[in-house]
Amino acid sequence: SQTIHQWPATLVQPVGSPLSLECTVEGTSNPNLYWxxxxxxxxxxxxxxxxxxxxxxxxxxxxxxxxxxQDRQFILSSKKLLLSDSGFYLCAWIGVYRGEAFFGQGxxxxxx
Amino acid sequence: AQTVTQxxxxxxxxxxxxxxxxxxxxxxxxxxxxxxxxxxxxxQMILVIRQEAYKQQNATENRFSVNFQKAAKSFSLxxxxxxxxxxxxxxxxFMKDFGNEKxxxxxxxxxTIIP
Numbered sequence: 121s122q123t124i125h126q127w128p129a130t131l132v133q134p135v136g137s138p139l140s141l142e143c144t145v146e147g148t149s150n151p152n153l154y155w156x157x158x159x160x161x162x163x164x165x166x167x168x169x170x171x172x173x174x175x176x177x178x179x180x181x182x183x184x185x186x187x188x189x190q191d192r193q194f195i196l197s198s199k200k201l202l203l204s205d206s207g208f209y210l211c212a213w214i215g216v217y218r219g220e221a222f223f224g225q226g227x228x229x230x231x232x
Numbered sequence: 233a234q235t236v237t238q239x240x241x242x243x244x245x246x247x248x249x250x251x252x253x254x255x256x257x258x259x260x261x262x263x264x265x266x267x268x269x270x271x272x273x274x275x276q277m278i279l280v281i282r283q284e285a286y287k288q289q290n291a292t293e294n295r296f297s298v299n300f301q302k303a304a305k306s307f308s309l310x311x312x313x314x315x316x317x318x319x320x321x322x323x324x325x326f327m328k329d330f331g332n333e334k335x336x337x338x339x340x341x342x343x344t345i346i347p
Contacts, residue, residue, distance in 0.1 A: 154335065163238075163323065163339035179334070208275065214327070214335055221269070221325070221335055223277035 122147035126211045126224025133231055139184075139198040141227050143211030146192065153194040154212040154221075155186055164210065170194055206231045234259045236326050238338035245314055246346050252299075253309045253341045255324030261285075264328050266300065266307045271321040271340075280322070283307065311343075319345045 123146045133139060145151050152171050156164040166179045168186035176186050183202050187195045194211060211224040235258045245251040257266070268280040283291045283300050290298050295315075299308045311318055324338040 152333075156337075164337040166334055166336070169334050177334075210277065212277070212335070214333075220279050220282065221267070221277065226275045 122213065122215075122222055124211060124213050124222050124224045126227060128227060129225060130228045131230070133201050133229065135203055135231055136200045139196070139201050139205070139229070141196040141209055141211075141229075143194045143196075143224055144192055145194075145213050148192070148213065148215075150191060151213045151215075153188065154214060155194065155196050156210045156212060158208040158210060158226075168196070201231045203231050205229065234261075234264075234326050234328065234336050236324050236336055236338035238324055238341050240341045241339070242342045242344070244344040244346055247316060248313055250310060250312045251314055251343065253311075253322050253324075253343065255307045255309070255338055257305050257307065257324070257326050259305070259326065259328070261328050264326060266298075267325040267327070267335075268296070268298070268307075268309045269323045269325060269337075270318075271323065272317075272319070277323075281309065314345050316345050316347060319343060 126143045154169045155167040157167055158164050169177050170188040173188050173191055184198050206229055209227045212221045214221045237256045240254055264285045266283045270278045270280050281291050281293045281296050283298055290300050295312045297310045321340045321342050323340045326336045327333055
């Protein structure tokens with residue numbers, strides 16, 4: 121069965137520090153991978169999605185970047201965090217045959 | 233671009249009653265997929281139900297069913313015999329097609345089941 125791992129679960133970082141959130145998928149190959157951000161009390165905003173190694177599509181201009189160094193690995197990064205980067209970040213794998221989205225458990229990022 | 237609208241930020245219902253959550257969407261596509269996801273306090277996203285636009289029959293999953301009105305671009309979720317464990321955020325989502333496509337979410341409805 122397919123599983124998706126995301127870490128860390130919580131993170132507190134100072135303004136101006138770098139960020140690296142990692143997401144890995146098991147049980148599938150060539151997955152479509154997504155990074156979403158959920159602000160408090162709000163919906164899910166799509167940040168990046170990737171359909172293959174090295175292929176990244178950005179939905180919203182921002183302080184973040186994403187990379188896909190391996191087939192089942194998706195990384196969200198920032199060189200210098202801003203206070204506005206605080207939020208709940210979710211990695212997702214979306215199956216191309218049924219369209220179901222499998223989500224990681226999320227990372228609560230607090231920038232202080 | 234596709235948009236998904238959930239006009240009910242919060243709802244509450246007594247345990248064992250039936251509740252309906254609303255969702256409308258905007259698209260020019262003829263074939264697409266609609267989903268309802270549940271996000272309990274644990275924040276884990278869980279797929280509740282899925283509907284293919286080419287199917288006229290409304291999808292059902294145990295106590296969960298949808299009312300899919302393609303012409304009206306409406307996709308409501310009905311929860312029957314509501315249980316305390318149904319308390320969660322519910323998100324409606326749209327996907328144009330499988331493959332290299334993104335999943336667009338609504339802003340969510342916070343549902344509280346009252347004991």
